[in-house]
Amino acid sequence: MSRDLPSLNALRAFEATARLGSVSRAAEELHVTHGAISRQLRVLEESLEQPLFTRLGRGIALTATGEQLRDRVAGAFDQLRDGWAELQHQRHDGPFVLGCASSLLARWVIPRLERLERELPALRLHLSPEEDPLTPLHTQPDAALALAAPPWPSGWVVHALAPERIGPVVSPRYVGLAWLLEGGAASLSEEALLHTSSRPQAWPAWAQASGIAAATLHYGQGFARLFYLLEAAVAGLGVAIAPAQLVQDDLAAGRLLAPWGFQQTDASWILATPRRSNDNRVDALVAWLRKSLA
Template sequence: MSRDLPSLNALRAFEATARLGSVSRAAEELHVTHGAISRQLRVLERELDQALFVRLGRGIVLTSVGEQLRDRVAGAFDQLRDGWVELRRNRSEAPFVLGCASSLLARWVIPRLDRLERDLPMLRLHLSPEEDPLAPQHAEPDAALALAAPPWPAGWQVHQLAPERIGPVVSPRYAGLVRLQALGESALGHEALLHTSSRPQAWPVWAKASGLSVDSLHYGQGFTRLFYLLEAAVAGLGVAIAPEQLVQDDLDAGRLLAPWGFRQTDASWILATPRRRSDSRVDALAAWLRKALTRDANTQAGLPRT
């Protein structure tokens, strides 16, 4: 008697490969070998007696049969995944997992965590550091806090919280500060600027918005993370570029100065949630974050906190 369904392991391997567009990436996600994924795909192709993928250059693409199977399998796995998550998790008791880049986590969320937990005790917040929280590798958070610009990633519902504003910051201890203040922002074109590979566009965006030549910028020490960049600035190693809210506490405490102000970019602070997931706590968290970011903006502008 023939089976009505193929191997679920084979379908899972196919779904991951079709979604990620790569056998290697599917193997990494499912924690198996490249060969194991290839064998499962061959099982399906033998049972269908048709190819599901064809090679194109160094990659693979779905055949028309593969596209039909992908559309059916993806929806079925989504339903299974959602059903399983709901069975395992009681929303009233489970922690709310918030994905967040480590720099935002360390410099903005953690300093406000006591107030957040006091104001929203029902969240039972669990923070998940993710350098790219909108593309988690193995776990999908309940929501992700990020600085991002449209177009928004597919599969996420985005709540815009506040516009991003960036600007140069420097320690009062920096040896070249007096010279820079005397010459004005145009002097930054002759400065060895601190920068980060995680936000390579930050200096050019600010320079263009400030009417400075992007080609005149000169870069000094680079850092892999924004957090390290700002620690270097606080230590007096040079001039860095940063989102306003991430340095607000340092500005308030006098650890950093922003002599040339901040410029708005096309990015925003956003709270993103998976589209297929519904959770009433998201609206409460989005409202709290929006108010906290507005409070920070008022502080920088010299207005009373609300």
């Protein structure tokens, strides 16, 4: 019986496409063109004489054969990644790579970076901005700091740090502030609320927890990232919604107010580490983050 394998590049292209659900995202992750990924997928389909993917609306979905191959290939690549990670982590004299979304990085990590480096000098932290640190497009981090809700992605060990609490914030310079304060939280239903496409569920979740019908809310200016949303609020452009820890410095300095309070969500601050990682620096970082987020 032949034990020949197809091209490893083709298998790698298939694994990335199946995991990410997109040829374009697979091409971006592997730093090749869309056409190169498509050609590698055709090689596998021609070898098997059956399709691995089918069109689903504007996206793609795995066929039954594709699902079988995904399960086998994904496990093999996970073993390779874990083995390589173990070899790398046997040396802890290198920097500790922390993946983190840009908004968390800019508004929470960087303002505390000097204290973190002073209190954990052995960590030698290297920050890796990733919009979704649990699905990194660039370097596989030693750990990922995120605001996320279960179910957690496979391949990670999740360390819960603190519950997420969100609430509306507004600048004391906002021209409509006096009217909003007089009307209470219910007056937000008549406000064109600032919002972000990265957290579309934030306003409805807060409203429901605060006894306000989410259907009564309406929205004004939208922003692609939470960081931009909060800068707009600080500039006095309107009322935004934010996790409490990301605005605590602004609240303390008087740049923002939170007159209507914060509500706990089903999400948490987490530090996730690749499964089978044995880096003993993680415990110290988890303890530091829990204390700082308390």
